[in-house]
Amino acid sequence: MYMRDEDVARRFGVARSTIWRWVQLGLFPKPYRLGPSTTRWHEKDIIAFEANAAGR
Numbered sequence: 001m002y003m004r005d006e007d008v009a010r011r012f013g014v015a016r017s018t019i020w021r022w023v024q025l026g027l028f029p030k031p032y033r034l035g036p037s038t039t040r041w042h043e044k045d046i047i048a049f050e051a052n053a054a055g056r
Contacts, residue, residue: 001042001043002032002034002041002042002043002045003040003041003042003043003046004038004040005020005031005039005041007040008041008046011046028049029041029045029046029048
C-alpha cells in the first residue's frame, strides 16, 4: 500500500513540510516517484522506519 505525504504526516502527528524536511536531511525514507508529480511512500518502508526508530 502506498501512502501520500499527508497520510504519513498524520501518522506521525507532524506537518507535511516536516516529513519533507526529514527526507532532505536523510532522517526519513525517500518516497517513490510514481509519475511526474506523484510521490508516495510504501507502507513497508514506513513500518521499517518505525521499527528502526523504536530500537534506538
